[in-house]
Amino acid sequence: MVVGVLALQGSFNEHIAVLRRLGVKGVEIKKPEQLDNVSSLIIPGGESTTMAKLAEFHKLFPALREFVKMGKPVWGTCAGLIFLADKAVGQKQGGQELVGGLDCTVHRNFFGSQIQSFEADVSVPELASKEGGPETFRGVFIRAPAILEVGPEVEVLADYPVPSNKVLYSSSTVEIQEVCIFSLIIMVNLLAII
């Protein structure tokens, strides 16, 4: 099994290094046709607006959408998760293109600017009971996005509650799902499968 890592901008090297450590072959994806050679894909963290501009320049969007539509496993970390969301708020003027496929609404910079980045332990009881390991996971929230709402088909494995005065965009959602954690956990699951 070969995992593709979208290698336009951001932390693609780090993701490939982690795959290597786990004994999984990861290859860089920079062109649409390279997606034909991989069975699953990781879209890494970085800066989603820049990444979207580069993806547009390299004509990657149709192939990425097709890959998602085929039902192949795709994991998004932070900016990668923004790519995969069906809807994004807090975008730069003019918006940005999304791959979509994950039924959720994401806020790009929910927690603020770079200096508001932080780390926190997130409780992952379900993962611990299924996969073993600790009950908490150390989450790293780097200019992190948040998932504000999810559709009925989406399974949330962990969430990070925030004070209600931070809930700017959602009237009904009490819990805010933190996407970096969410996507990391999906990766842990994915790697357990492959």
Ligand SMILES: NC(=O)CC[C@H](N)C(=O)O
């Ligand atoms: N760590 C990250 O990937 C941050 C994502 C960033 N907030 C964006 O809009 O792309």
